[in-house]
Amino acid sequence: MKIAVIGGGSSYTPELIEGFINHYWELPVSEIYLVDIEQGKEKLEIVGNLARRMVENANVPITINMTLDRRKAIEQADFVTTQIRVGLLEARVRDEQIPLAFNLIGQETTGAGGFAKALRTIPVILDICKEIEELAPDAHLLNFTNPAGIVTEAVLKYSNVKTIGLCNLPIGTKMRIAQLYDVNPEHVEFEMIGINHLVWTTKIMVEGKNVTDDVLKKASYTKGITVRNVPDFGWDPLFLKSLGALPCSYHKYYYMPNQMLQDQMKAMKGGEIRAKVVKKIEDELFELYQESNLKVKPKQLELRGGAYYSEAAVNLMTSIYNNKKDIQVVNVQNKGILPCLPINCSIEINCLIDKEGARPIQPSENLPTQIRGLLQIVKAYEELTIEAAVRGDVDMALQALSIHPLVGADVAQPLLAKILNENRRYLPQFN
Amino acid sequence: MKIAVIGGGSSYTPELIEGFINHYWELPVSEIYLVDIEQGKEKLEIVGNLARRMVENANVPITINMTLDRRKAIEQADFVTTQIRVGLLEARVRDEQIPLAFNLIGQETTGAGGFAKALRTIPVILDICKEIEELAPDAHLLNFTNPAGIVTEAVLKYSNVKTIGLCNLPIGTKMRIAQLYDVNPEHVEFEMIGINHLVWTTKIMVEGKNVTDDVLKKASYTKGITVRNVPDFGWDPLFLKSLGALPCSYHKYYYMPNQMLQDQMKAMKGGEIRAKVVKKIEDELFELYQESNLKVKPKQLELRGGAYYSEAAVNLMTSIYNNKKDIQVVNVQNKGILPCLPINCSIEINCLIDKEGARPIQPSENLPTQIRGLLQIVKAYEELTIEAAVRGDVDMALQALSIHPLVGADVAQPLLAKILNENRRYLPQFN
Amino acid sequence: MKIAVIGGGSSYTPELIEGFINHYWELPVSEIYLVDIEQGKEKLEIVGNLARRMVENANVPITINMTLDRRKAIEQADFVTTQIRVGLLEARVRDEQIPLAFNLIGQETTGAGGFAKALRTIPVILDICKEIEELAPDAHLLNFTNPAGIVTEAVLKYSNVKTIGLCNLPIGTKMRIAQLYDVNPEHVEFEMIGINHLVWTTKIMVEGKNVTDDVLKKASYTKGITVRNVPDFGWDPLFLKSLGALPCSYHKYYYMPNQMLQDQMKAMKGGEIRAKVVKKIEDELFELYQESNLKVKPKQLELRGGAYYSEAAVNLMTSIYNNKKDIQVVNVQNKGILPCLPINCSIEINCLIDKEGARPIQPSENLPTQIRGLLQIVKAYEELTIEAAVRGDVDMALQALSIHPLVGADVAQPLLAKILNENRRYLPQFN
Amino acid sequence: MKIAVIGGGSSYTPELIEGFINHYWELPVSEIYLVDIEQGKEKLEIVGNLARRMVENANVPITINMTLDRRKAIEQADFVTTQIRVGLLEARVRDEQIPLAFNLIGQETTGAGGFAKALRTIPVILDICKEIEELAPDAHLLNFTNPAGIVTEAVLKYSNVKTIGLCNLPIGTKMRIAQLYDVNPEHVEFEMIGINHLVWTTKIMVEGKNVTDDVLKKASYTKGITVRNVPDFGWDPLFLKSLGALPCSYHKYYYMPNQMLQDQMKAMKGGEIRAKVVKKIEDELFELYQESNLKVKPKQLELRGGAYYSEAAVNLMTSIYNNKKDIQVVNVQNKGILPCLPINCSIEINCLIDKEGARPIQPSENLPTQIRGLLQIVKAYEELTIEAAVRGDVDMALQALSIHPLVGADVAQPLLAKILNENRRYLPQFN
Ligand SMILES: [Mn+2]
Ligand SMILES: [Mn+2]
Ligand SMILES: [Mn+2]
Ligand SMILES: [Mn+2]
Known part of the structure; x- marks a missing residue:
């Protein structure tokens, strides 16, 4: 089995390699192609060499290939993953700072920042898709590139590639609920409904018991049900009760915009916007990755924000490869399962995963009106952006x-x- | 033919009476019942007497009845109109001022103000509907009571009364476009799509020629396409071009909230919020109405904001009565004509008017994405409010x-x- | 104004010419191009010369052109009408006889006969549409060619031409109801819903009074509400009551197939299938058309079956040209007005006719279940046929x-x- | 865990008891209530005693209760199953014979026979549901009573009981495909879509490989993919290819009505209509059931036609009880998963089974047009029947x-x- 990792020089790659190593027994990967662009060549070398030390150390027969030739990486691949950042972290700095200059939330996937990222990223992803159509038409494209929902929808609308969009937020939510109830994550089931980074958990079962209302109470006081790169303000208990579902971390931008904006403003004044924090972490990580006696994923990577990322990715490939028919929350085409959204848009929802990919399972309950309205306007924004x-x-x-x-x-x-001016190098379609 | 005017003591009533007088030749009204509540008795007397002088002066055989007995007014009526204000103008003052205290738009139909008005009004309207079901089951209820779209939807969902919601904005828009092109309003056709007070004009024909783009250009510079009770800031031409449709006056709250809020803040500081301006106008009007030599609708009523109100109302009744099959923009049940909205919600749209009421005509074009998104979230708000x-x-x-x-x-x-606290006298359902 | 009549050598053409003459005052046609194929040259001459005598006799300044050059006829036309029969009447004979050989209804628009006609006709119509797209992109294509619903849907799906499908059945139904109540047809209103030749009249108003149930009773006994080319068996009164709507003439094939089949079998044995009857009438008509002192539409044309055909056609053009905004029952794209049918299929329904064409008006009532089921399966057949x-x-x-x-x-x-074998000359797409 | 078996005196009951015995290790049933009506008392005794011998022989601690008191059986039950036949086998004889007298297919679930059975059965089932609502509101009602799709839809529309409709056809199809490929049934996956007894298998995977086209070829020649009570005529290979999906046994009534009708006519003349064959088998079975040394399900029961019936039933209960999240084909509410059918109708489709019941999984492909049309008209028939x-x-x-x-x-x-006359004893709603 051949895996192509586009954006292979990413600091996340060791996370992914660890996943392939741990699941080798059920997902017999033979070749991994890490591919990156010219500017990323140095990082690619560093990460690729670490990856080689990792597989050697783990004693699994996976070949790691590094290349700048994307076509070669894609050719005949079984799975293609994308984790690219058009414009590199410098562009992310701008994505976060430009909105703040207008007194608006600056975030790399939500709002004006995510919008700018989408404009830069979609044409590149569609180019990649053309190569997949030509060189690996049966491959599954697993897209992690943010804004993952928008990018996945662009692929669904403008290419014939089989694709699934993936985020670590659903699996992270499961893990945190498991912690909350001190149970094995296997005993947590939930229904998530929405779109990427705007997904509500509408029903939570722990050990077969419906604990949704209880989680809503707990979530109000307990901090911790949030991803690392979003500030952890607690939810108001009355608000959660009236909402009737658990919002995701990114919902805070919508439901508590003032608090979030003030927090970002403070961070910016302190020179600590998330992009810069991340840039610093990354620099340290690449320093670390170069140590030739490092042969496993370093603990520090967890600070980067991609917790459970490899788990989500490798779980998905494993279930596809083994026709597992288990349930995972991923981004797929709506096709009418949420009648309030367009038939051809992407949604994030519980899916059955099998050899053919992912198919949504009908939600237990109709979407509450309060969820529907917000979902619809943000989806309309996404469609316009695409x-x-x-x-x-x-x-x-x-x-x-x-x-x-x-x-x-x-x-x-x-x-x-x-936005158009500061990103003009990466927006040929607007020139 | 019998007409019941609920809230008959309103300052608008002379407008309506004028309409009945002018259209008597095609709408042979024999009896008008003006009905009001105990607190409105005095105003009812004043308005009713003016109405009597008006019909007498016009020499039409219409009998004007004044009553506090709503059942008597409704019984056997052919048309029932509602123009009530639960809590009187004092409540409107609060509707406008409470949001401003939170730095939010304070408006009697849009946003938090309209929300408060809806909570107060819906139970009263549904009580009226029960009486219509019992006493005049074949009557058409023409609802002018704001927020007209929400109130109409509540009636459609919770009663069996035949109802149409009505606003003077569509006819006003037609009049202003006619002025813009210096043509007879009969030569202006347009498609309006949306919900009450959030309705876009998506296509405009003047003398059979599509002038939509031209109106969008003109609308950017020409002030004047706006209702009297919304400040007349011009639209940005690039914004209108990208929108591709003419927004309505109330859209300014959504599309230029900062400017509108500042304007309201300034007005409040100057003691000139719209409710107080209106209150002053009303006081003057009622002063005027008492003059026994006043036998026609006074010119000053136009300042009140209800321009073309009687025209809209009487046009509708006339077309129903005469089975005219002409086109008017009114509020009716969606029933799938706008597939992006719930099947049972109210919408404001071009309808064919005949003996049976109003039926939507399929729009020429699908709703643009940018319109759909905003429409959907505001409709979700409306459904929750109901x-x-x-x-x-x-x-x-x-x-x-x-x-x-x-x-x-x-x-x-x-x-x-x-809101709940300051309106508690009028919100028994929350106690 | 230029009209292109494709299949101009048809025996129906004098009907159409009469319409243009009678409505000249409101539809100022300057040029009519009658175009036909090589094999129809002789008939074209005969009909064209009659048409010239008709306009001359009527003293209207319409120029009649005859041509075999379709492109020349279409170029810059304002309206294009099609009334073609691929394979001529010989093909119709086969369309009617082949099914009978299998003990099935043989009819030129319904069932296997209509299927064969659709296979032959659709490619030719789509060729015509390519020429219209090129040479007269703003023209309205009024399609009378049967099976009109299927042909119109093919055009809507596979071309960009503005098109409306037209049948004389709706106007004929109105005329017969007017006779039934002895009123002017202007005082008859109705709602027709369905697809071409499978259309139910769900509501009938005469002089503003709902007489639907009464018509259902009358229709059971009164023969006469049927088109000329369908045998006039009376409907069963209990069946009509349970159906709750007036079926059209062609419904008899679905609702009384045994009786209809026996009737056809008898006709076939007597050598009198409709195609042969028509062929004989046509021969006689062309004999007549050649008489140089014939200067008006001959009475005998009425036997041919196209009653009110010119009326329907000219009414539609007149309403479009004059932006009349009246209501006519025509075939247009569904676009969601009948949610039980595909969004992009053709339907036959009450439409508002204006300068831009035809737009459906929302029906008063949801379609009854008994109508929905039959409509859906026949539409599925139509989609497969296309x-x-x-x-x-x-x-x-x-x-x-x-x-x-x-x-x-x-x-x-x-x-x-x-079917494929006997029509193989006209079915290149299957070879 | 308590099970109520309504119609417990059925000859099928030993099948069900065997299922409970075999799955006791994962479905710890403590009490089974077999309940029947007065007329079925004797059979109930016989079957109940056999059931007692069976559990005793198997040494599982399940208590068998026999009662004529339905309320007692239902009270606090965890699962209620229904397998009733209003009017007994005598009514089935009539259901099959009456249509034949009109030259129509006579079948107990399809066509006029199933229609008559539905009229008799629905009121009784809805009575049972009222008792479940009162006495066991959390129970799952598993409905095997035919016509199972129609009965399930009636329950979904007219009660609040949690219900799933069940048929042995899907599991039987899986078993036969497994035989065809000589694999373990676990290695057969498929998608079935449709409504009860009109369900198409649109996709078949054997050992992870898509073999749909191959099955369609095999099905054409191999007899054997059919249920016992439908004659086993082979499918035409070209027809199956054009259909693109595997029809179910009952499709033969729709796709080869002439052959099926002739077969039934022949059987009737020979006195061998299915109802009479079944009656004879039943008589023999009850003879057998009385033998006190019979302590297991007798082999002869298989002739009765309910193969895999207990497997289907117990599988479903087991998956619900154990929150298994496996996939089974059952009858549930549509809720939009098949957009071509009404939102509130019942469909038969692949579902995920968990503690809460069954939820559809989105099909891989849109329904082909040829399937959609037939499905829609039969569903319309079902809605009218309900x-x-x-x-x-x-x-x-x-x-x-x-x-x-x-x-x-x-x-x-x-x-x-x-039908109304011959069933009048069982149709109080029509009197
Ligand atoms: Mn994410
Ligand atoms: Mn208004
Ligand atoms: Mn026709
Ligand atoms: Mn069955």
Whole structure:
């Protein structure tokens, strides 16, 4: 079995390699191609060599290949994963800082930051898809590249590649609920419904018992049900009760925007926006990765924010490869399972995973009205963003920002001008 | 033909009476019952006497009846109109001021103000509907009571009364476009799509020629396409071009919230919030109405904001009565004509008017994504508001405010507490 | 204004010319191009010369052109009408006789006969559409060519031409109801819902009064509500009551197949299948058309079956040209107005006619279950037929016949073989 | 755990008891209540005593209770199963013979026979549901009573009981495919889509390989993929190829009606209609059941037609009880998973089974048009039948028969009269 890892020079790669090593017994990978662009060559070398030491140390017969030739990596691959960042971390710094200059949330996947990232990323991903269509038409593309929901939808709409979008938030939520109840994660079941980074957990069962209301109470006081890169403000208990579902970490940008914005403003003033924190962590990680006696994934990687990332990725490949028919929360095409959203959009939802990919399971309950409304407007923003990215259409870009609940028409024009200008190297479609 | 005017003591009534007089030749009304509540008795007398002088002066055989007995007014009526304000203008003052205290738009139909008005109004309207079901089951209920879209939807969901919701904004828009092109309003056709006070004009034909793009350009510079009670800031031309449709006056709260909020803040500081301006106008109007030599609708009523109100109302009754099969923009049940909205919600759209009421005509084009998203979230807010109002459900009320684009979860709790508290006399369902 | 009449040599053409003459005052046609194929040259001459005598006699300034050059006829036309019969009347004879050989209804638009006609006709119509796209992109294509619903749907799916499908059955129904109540047809209103030649009248108003139930009673006894080319068996009164709507003439094939089949069998044995009757009438008509002193539409044309055909056609053009906004029952794209049918299929329904074409009006009531089921299976047959015709796909052709209520899987294979074989000259897509 | 078996005196009961015995290790049933009506008392005794011998012989601690008191049986039950036959086998004889007298297919679940059975059965099942709502509101009702799809839909529409409809056809299909490929049934996966007794297998995987096309070829020649009570005529290979899915046994009534009707006619003339064959088998079975040394399910029961019936039933209970999250094909509410059918109808489809019941999994592919059409018209028939049964509405009953592909309007009236007359003892709602 051949795996192509596009953006293989990422600091996350050792996480993924660890996953392949641990699951080798059920997922017999023979070849991994780490591929990156010219500017990432040095990092690719560092990460690739660490990966080789890791597989050697673990004594599994996986060959690690490093290459700048993307076509060679993709050719005949069984799985292609993408974890690219067009414009590198410098672009992320801008994604986070530009909105803050307009007094808006600056976040790399949500709001104006995620919008800018989508415009840069979608054309590159669609180029990759053309190569997959040609060189590995049966491959599954597992997309981790953010904004994962938007990118996955672009692939579903504009290519024939089999694709699934993946985020570590669902598995992280399961882990934290398991901790909360002190049970094995296997005994936690839940239904998540929504779109990537805007997904509600509508039903939670622990050891076969419905504990949804109890989690909503606990979540109000217990901090901890949040991903690392989102500040951990507790939820208001009355709000959660009225919502009737557990929001995800990124919901805080929508449900407590003032607090979140103040927090970001403070961080920015302290020079500590998330992109810079991450950049520092990354620099340290690559320092570490070069130590030739390092032969396992270093503990420090966990600070980077990708907890359970390899678990999510390798679980998905394993279930596909072994036709497991288990349930995982991933990003797939709606096809009518959520009738309130367009038939051809991407959604994040419980799916049955088998040899053919992922198919949604009908939710137990209809989506509550309060969830539906927010979901619909953010999905409309996503659709506009995809069209703007694919066509280079300034009008659609302007409307995308205008209707986003965290941006608005008041500020959309100068904000868009700045985003297009500061990213112009990466936005050929707008020139 | 018998007409029941509920809230007959309103300052608008002379407008309506004028309409009945002017259209008597095609709408042979024999009896008008003006009905009001005990507290409105004095105003009812004043308005009723003016109405009598008006019909006498016009020499039409219409009998004007004044009564505090609502059942008597409704019994056997052919048309029932409602123009009530639960809590009187004092409540409107609060509707406008409470949100401003939270730094939010304060408006009687949009946002938190409209929400409070809906909670107070829906139970009263549903009581009226029960009486119509009993006493005049074939009557058409023409609802002008704001928030007209929400109130109409509540009636559609919780009664069997035949109802149409009506606003003067569509006819006003037609009049202003006619002025813009210096043509007879008959030569203006348009498609309006949306929900009450959030309705887009997606296509405009003047003398059979599609002038939509031209109107969008003109609308950017020309002030004047706006209703009287919304400040007349011009639209940004690039924004209108990207939107591809003409927004309505109330869209300014959504598309230029900062400017609108500042304007309201300034007005409040100057003691000039709209409710107080209106109150002053009303006081002057009632002064005027008492002059026994006044025998026609006074010019000053136009300042009140209800321009074309009688025209809209009487046009609708006339078309129903005469089975005219002409097209008017009114509020009716969706029933699938806008597939992006719930099947049973109210929408504001071009309808064919005939003996049986109003039926939507399929729009020329699918709704653009940028319109769909905003429409969906505001409709979700409306649905939650109706459920909260009918059930007295605090959780739904909290979520309604939380997802409203002009309110938000950050501030919803204390805001709701204040609204419930200050309106508690009129909200028995929450006690 | 230029009109292109494709299949201009048809015996129906004088009917159409009469319509243009009578409505000249409101539809100022300057040029009519009658175009036909080489084999129809002689008939074209005869009909064209009659048309010239008609306009001259009527003293209207319309130029009649005859041509075999279709491109020249289409170029810059305002309206294109099609009334073609691929394979001529000889093909119709086969369409009617082949099914009878399998003990099945043989009818030129319904069942296996209509299926064969669709396979022959769709590719030719789509060729015409390519020319319209190129030479007259703003033209309205009014399609009378049968099976009109299927042909219209093929155009809607596979071309960009603005098209409306038209049948004389709706206007004929109105006329007969007017006769039944002895009123002016203007005082008859109705809602028709369905697909071409399978359309139910669900609501009938005469002089503003709902007489639906009364018509159902009358229709049971009164023969006469039927088109000329379908035998006039009366409906069973209990059946009509339980159906709750007035079926159309072609429904008899579905609701009384045994009686209809026996009638056809008898006709065939007597050598009097409809195609042959029509052929004889046509021969006589062309004899008549050649008389140089004939300067008006001859009375005998009415026997041909196209009553009100010119009225329907000219009414539609007049309403479009004059932006009349009146209501006509025509074939258009569903776009969700009947949620039980595919979004992109053709339906026959009350439409508002204006400058832009035809837009459905929402029906008063949801479609009754008994109507929905039959409508859905016949529409599925139509969709399969279109795909089979466009792709030359034998599997889809076989399934189309297999699910048709008047054919069935039992007999579909030998029947299809015979149809493909006997029509092979006109079915290049299957070779 | 308590099980209530309504219709416990059925000859099938030993099958079910065997299932409970075999699965006792994972489904710890403590009490089984066999309940029947007065007329079935004797059979109940016989079957109940055999059941007692069976559990004793197997040495499992299950208590068998026999009762005529349905409320006592239902009270606090965890699972309620129904396997009733209103009117006993005598009614089935009539269900099969009446249609044959009209030259129509006579079958106890399909066509006019199933229609009659539905009219008799639905009111009784809804009575049972009222008792479950009162006495065992958390129980799962597993409905085996035919017509299972129609009965399940009636329960879903007219009660609040949690219900799943079950048929042995899906599991039987799996078993036969396993035989065809000589593999363990565990290695067969498939997608079945449709409604009860009209369900297509659209995708078949054996040992992880898609063998759908191969099965379609094999199914054409190999007899054997059919249930015992439907004659085993082979499918035509070209027909199956064009269909693109494996039909179920009952499809033969729709796809080869002539052959099936002739077969039934022959059987009737020979006095061998299925009902009489079954009656004879039953008599022999009850003879056998009385032998006191019989302590296991007798081999002869297999002739009765319920192969894998206990397997299907106990599998479902086991998966619910153990929250297994495996996939079974059962009858549940559509809720939009098949957008071509009404939201609230019952469908038969692959479901995930867990503690809460069954939830559909999104099919891999959209339903082909040829399947959609037939499915829709038969579902419309089912909806009309349910309404007719619940309301005692003759008009709906007449329309139900009129649109059924195996009946038709030609014959519906005298047929309905005969059905209502001959079943009048069991149809109080029509009197
Ligand atoms: Mn993520
Ligand atoms: Mn208004
Ligand atoms: Mn026709
Ligand atoms: Mn069955």
